[in-house]
Amino acid sequence: MNISMIGTGYVGLVSGVCFAEFGFQVSCVDLNAGLIARLSAGEATIFEPGLDELMTRNIRDGRLSFTTDLAASVAGADVIFIAVGTPSRRGDGEADLQYIEAAADAVAAAMKPGAVIVIKSTVVVGTNARIRDRIRAARPGVEFSMVSNPEFLREGSAIEDFMRPDRVVVGVEDTRGREAMRRVYRPLYLRETPMVMTTLENAEIIKYAANAFLAMKVTFINQVADLCEKAGGNVQEVAHAIGMDKRIGAKFLHAGPGFGGSCFPKDTRAFAATGRRFDAPQTLIEEVVAVNETRKQAMAARIIEAARQSDAASVAVLGVAFKPNTDDIREAPAIDIIAAIQKAGLTVRAHDPEAMVTARAALPGVVWCNSAYEAAEGAGVTALLTEWNAYRALDLKKIAGLMTGNVLIDLRNVYKAEDIEGTGLDYRSVGNSSAFPKAGEHH
Ligand code: UDX
Numbered sequence: 001m002n003i004s005m006i007g008t009g010y011v012g013l014v015s016g017v018c019f020a021e022f023g024f025q026v027s028c029v030d031l032n033a034g035l036i037a038r039l040s041a042g043e044a045t046i047f048e049p050g051l052d053e054l055m056t057r058n059i060r061d062g063r064l065s066f067t068t069d070l071a072a073s074v075a076g077a078d079v080i081f082i083a084v085g086t087p088s089r090r091g092d093g094e095a096d097l098q099y100i101e102a103a104a105d106a107v108a109a110a111m112k113p114g115a116v117i118v119i120k121s122t123v124v125v126g127t128n129a130r131i132r133d134r135i136r137a138a139r140p141g142v143e144f145s146m147v148s149n150p151e152f153l154r155e156g157s158a159i160e161d162f163m164r165p166d167r168v169v170v171g172v173e174d175t176r177g178r179e180a181m182r183r184v185y186r187p188l189y190l191r192e193t194p195m196v197m198t199t200l201e202n203a204e205i206i207k208y209a210a211n212a213f214l215a216m217k218v219t220f221i222n223q224v225a226d227l228c229e230k231a232g233g234n235v236q237e238v239a240h241a242i243g244m245d246k247r248i249g250a251k252f253l254h255a256g257p258g259f260g261g262s263c264f265p266k267d268t269r270a271f272a273a274t275g276r277r278f279d280a281p282q283t284l285i286e287e288v289v290a291v292n293e294t295r296k297q298a299m300a301a302r303i304i305e306a307a308r309q310s311d312a313a314s315v316a317v318l319g320v321a322f323k324p325n326t327d328d329i330r331e332a333p334a335i336d337i338i339a340a341i342q343k344a345g346l347t348v349r350a351h352d353p354e355a356m357v358t359a360r361a362a363l364p365g366v367v368w369c370n371s372a373y374e375a376a377e378g379a380g381v382t383a384l385l386t387e388w389n390a391y392r393a394l395d396l397k398k399i400a401g402l403m404t405g406n407v408l409i410d411l412r413n414v415y416k417a418e419d420i421e422g423t424g425l426d427y428r429s430v431g432n433s434s435a436f437p438k439a440g441e442h443h
Contacts, residue, residue, distance in 0.1 A: 001025065001183060004077035006070065006103050008035060010046055010158070010262065010328075011120055011151050012083030017051060018162040020058035022187045027073040028066045039066040047327040047354050050159040070103075074110040079180050081149075082107065083120040086266075093269035094277075095124050104131045108138035116180040118147040122207055122267060124274045128171065128200040145177035148200045150207035155261065156325030167194040171203025208274070211267040212285045217252040218259045219288045222295055225255035225431025235431025236413060255431045257333040257385055257411040258295040260322035265292070265331040296333045300340035303383045303409055306428070307346050310405030312380025314347040318372050319386025319412075320363070321355035329359050333411075334385045338363055351375040353390050373402055380405030387412035396423040 001024050005016035008030040016028040030036050035045055042059050044051045058064035067073055074080055084099040100121055107117060117135065119128055132146035148171030153161045168185050172178045178197060185195065198206070225235040235255045243250030259265070268289050275282030307315050322332035329335060332355075338348050342365055349367045352359065356368050369375040372391060376382050376399045384391055392414055400406055400423050408415075408425045413432070420427040 001079065002077045003027070003184070004029060004073040004080045006030075006074075006080065006082050006107070007084035007099075007121070008032075008039060008045070008066065009083065009085055010048075010155065011153060012081070013039070013044075013046060014048065014051065014153055014158045014162055015081065015083060015120060015151065017054045017058060017064060018159065019184060020064035021054050021163075022184070024063065024184065026058075026064050027077070028064070029068070029070045029073045030066070031068060031070075033068050036066045036068050047325075048158050049156065049325060054159065070106050071110040074107050074115075075112060077111075077115065079116045079118060079184060080107055080111065081118045081120050083151075086121050086123055086270075088266045088269055092273055094273040095122070095266070095270040097123065097127060100127065100131065101134070104135055105138065108135040111135075111139070111142070111144060113142050114144065114176065116145045116147055116177055118149045118181070120149050120151055122150060122211075122263070122270075123148075123204060124208065124270055125201050125204040125278075128204060132173075132200075145172070145174050145180070146200065147172050147177040147181060148203035149181065150203055152207075152210065155328055156323060163188075164191070165193055167196055169196045169198070169203050169206050171198050171200040173200060208267055208271040211263055212271045212282070212288070214252050215259055215264040215268045215292070216284060216288045218254075218256075218264075219291050219295075221253045221255050221431075222258065223291065228431040229433050232433045233431070234433065238431075255413065257299045257337065257430075258292045260330070260332040260334075262328060262330040265289075268292075296336040297340060299333065299411055300337040302428075303337065303381055304341055304344045304346065306407040306409060307341070307344075307380045307405070310380030310407060312378065312404045314349055314367075314379045315341050316369075316372075316375040316377075316379035316382040316403070317341075317348055317350040317366075318352075318375060318382065318384045318391050319388055320350055320352045320359045321386050321388075324386055324388045325354075327354040327358050329355050329362055332386075334359075335362060337383075337385065338366060342366075349375045349377070349379060352386065353388050373398060376402040379403050381407045381409060383409040383411060384414060385411055387414050396420065396425055400424040 003019050003024050003026045005012050005028045008028050016026050020026040042056050082103045084103050086095040089096040128148040170181045228235040239253040242248050243253050272282050272286045320334040351369045351372050406426050408427050410429045413429045
């Protein structure tokens, strides 16, 4: 079985490498020649734990290759995955489908009869059917099958998520498509992974509804955190106890600076826009989008106020990636928070274990530091924005000694009160009344 994977971004690269690991012949295609050259040399172009090793092994064993020649890759493929980007369109928040359409046109021109075309990119409901009709019109009379196969990979654990998913969702229209997907996911079948075979439309909606629900869960606990701070509660205790109810579940109940990344922000906006377009308003998700935006500004205001009280001219920011174990800063809360701090006239000294290279261009004016300690030098406030393991066991006494002020704002609730004792730090976590000044009262 030959697989062609179009698009070597996050989803395409991880999926292509994992299918090769399953034993299939995989050729990954991208227009970007520089990217293809690096990938061919075995270089993982994204930071993802475990990816390097799988790439090296499968390239060496001849199952995995990279090319800019889409036509050749597609012509030899039984199954063609389209995994190109679907960014947010400016203005209305709808997903921009131009890359999908361009890929579909190129696939239509090159595919062999009987090919199975699978859209892996996140696409709004109706897209698979439209793309099917577009390909049919381009190659009248040529048989092919259309399949929707959304992914649920989390950055930082994408390989594990691919190899051990909770379920695989497949939207199909015919037996050929169904059988092809059974074959490509056979190794997961053997592990008894549930395989949801459904319609194209359901598969599309499942992907957006899943991400929107998770984003809503995070946003919900963030608002509960606000209440806890003001009313004398502790959001971690609340989240822990509500999460014990199996109907709610313990995951995605960590309060923080708001969700970011390449999926939640864009997918919630697109889901809301789809709802408006179909006159089925997703008002809950509209609100999730708005609350998440407000939250980043509220977190920035918190940091700025503490810095003003400390009289220091700089703030240390620990972590700019939208979450740990990735160098991705797309829509990271750190971007808006840092911009707001700078706008308030303060200098930002920042550190991140992996994301500083990607962040440099996106965050001008930041003083990039080689360690958390270097960032803390002379800062009035240290703000922890990403829960990297490297920040879980900092020498807090040393941090306090390096700062001119003494406020540690822990937006990920990494530390506990007992970790702070004796350090001289004024510790403020999220959603914990005892670690936060009440209205009108200052530490
Ligand atoms: C997400 C989905 O989980 C995945 O299934 C989908 O395919 C792509 O989008 P990812 O963007 O990699 O994956 O990150 P995820 O771990 O879901 O976190 C998203 C954001 O929510 C991060 O900014 C994270 O910090 C935040 N988050 C998550 C919280 O603030 N609290 C939580 O409890 C969980």
